[in-house]
Amino acid sequence: MEKELSLDQVGMDTNISVRYLQALEAEDFSDFPGETYITGFLRNYGAYLDLDVNEILSLYRALKIQEQPVPMEQLLKPRSNLPKIFIILAVVIAILGAGGGAYYFLTRPREKEAAGPVARAAAEHVMDGNSLERRIFTGDSVLVQAAAGQYRLELVNLGEAVTIRTPASQVILDLSQEANVDMNGDGLANLRITVIDFVKNNPGMGVLLHFGITEPAAGSFVQEAAQDPAETVNTAVFTGSSVIFSSPNPYPFTLQTSFQGYCMFRWEILFERDRRDRNERHFQRSDVLDIQAQNGIRIWTSNAQAAKFQVIGGGRTVPLEIGAAGEVVVTDIRWVRNEDNRYSLVLARLETGS
Numbered sequence: 109m110e111k112e113l114s115l116d117q118v119g120m121d122t123n124i125s126v127r128y129l130q131a132l133e134a135e136d137f138s139d140f141p142g143e144t145y146i147t148g149f150l151r152n153y154g155a156y157l158d159l160d161v162n163e164i165l166s167l168y169r170a171l172k173i174q175e176q177p178v179p180m181e182q183l184l185k186p187r188s189n190l191p192k193i194f195i196i197l198a199v200v201i202a203i204l205g206a207g208g209g210a211y212y213f214l215t216r217p218r219e220k221e222a223a224g225p226v227a228r229a230a231a232e233h234v235m236d237g238n239s240l241e242r243r244i245f246t247g248d249s250v251l252v253q254a255a256a257g258q259y260r261l262e263l264v265n266l267g268e269a270v271t272i273r274t275p276a277s278q279v280i281l282d283l284s285q286e287a288n289v290d291m292n293g294d295g296l297a298n299l300r301i302t303v304i305d306f307v308k309n310n311p312g313m314g315v316l317l318h319f320g321i322t323e324p325a326a327g328s329f330v331q332e333a334a335q336d337p338a339e340t341v342n343t344a345v346f347t348g349s350s351v352i353f354s355s356p357n358p359y360p361f362t363l364q365t366s367f368q369g370y371c372m373f374r375w376e377i378l379f380e381r382d383r384r385d386r387n388e389r390h391f392q393r394s395d396v397l398d399i400q401a402q403n404g405i406r407i408w409t410s411n412a413q414a415a416k417f418q419v420i421g422g423g424r425t426v427p428l429e430i431g432a433a434g435e436v437v438v439t440d441i442r443w444v445r446n447e448d449n450r451y452s453l454v455l456a457r458l459e460t461g462s
Contacts, residue, residue: 129153150165241317254292270306274299304318353424353453360400364397366416375406379404404440409430411434412435
């Protein structure tokens, strides 16, 4: 209420169902499928609201203890009125019984050890289209159908990080991290894996992963350009591209981002060796971010309508519309050289997902 957020908005930002959010607010934990879901949702919801997550979990555990009353028979247990002789006799009988039991245990024929708990059967998920978002558990696998063939990925460990075995290597990721994977060994990444929800050292909750095909289709924008940042490209071949500026020569520009709500936002400067590191932050309402670049910027946003974008350069300011509410968008803003040797600053979307 202090942040003026609706449960629908919180559910969209955190991927927690509204009915579970309502149950958390009402302290009604009977609707949850297990204890790990309760603590996991409390952790994610508390972090989203900028609360002390450890304090929230301590309050929850204290509440659970209070809800488990001491059995009445223990509170009303009468004192023993047996004479001391009966107490001594009972102790002697107990000692003799323990000795006889130990003798039997040591001399009896060994029986087969009891079978251990039945392990959870590993599941196999199939990605039919260009993306898949699914909560999976250790041992589960995902079959990815790409243009070059079918590939199998396996979740091998959930501990301090998420470990996924791919056809080329193992990928290790933490919460909100992503990795581009080359599945067919041609040197180009054709699958992006993103960790959406994950609690360290709690494999019972599994991990919510997003898989997205990144390989370009025929006539689409190729993500990695040649050595020349402004290589000759006809802007008509970009998928979902639009021209922001046109100029005889490229010039520095600024991407100004004004955040309207909670958003996880990443950006990377393109074609500048000293500034190629990826940046990642969580932003709140009223935050403003200015990114300066010479050649191009790649941005990733968890909610395309959580921010307003505009490009400033050459004495002009142009607003940008990059996607719909709740849409995950990856896009480039970069200079390209056309066939007529003029330059265009273009907005080119690389991948979207709801």
